[in-house]
Amino acid sequence: MPYDRKPCPFCGSRRTQDSASHYGFVSIYFVVCRDCHADGPAKDTRSEAIQAWNTRVYSHDGDGHA
Numbered sequence: 001m002p003y004d005r006k007p008c009p010f011c012g013s014r015r016t017q018d019s020a021s022h023y024g025f026v027s028i029y030f031v032v033c034r035d036c037h038a039d040g041p042a043k044d045t046r047s048e049a050i051q052a053w054n055t056r057v058y059s060h061d062g063d064g065h066a
């Protein structure tokens with residue numbers, strides 16, 4: 001697999017998955033934890049979303065600003 005997601009920073013679960021939402025012609029990607037339902041920062045691409053998840057610090061806004 002090309003992308004390697006780290007365990008959830010909140011609960012330590014490895015049951016994470018990358019997900020996407022589509023708003024009209026815009027798509028955003030983010031990683032979610034299947035155990036505690038934390039979601040990572042929303043990014044324009046899946047690889048960016050995973051990278052953001054892997055490097056995230058505690059923050060609740062998932063609105064994508066760096």
Ligand SMILES: [Zn+2]
Binds near residue numbers: 010011037038
């Ligand atoms: Zn979690």
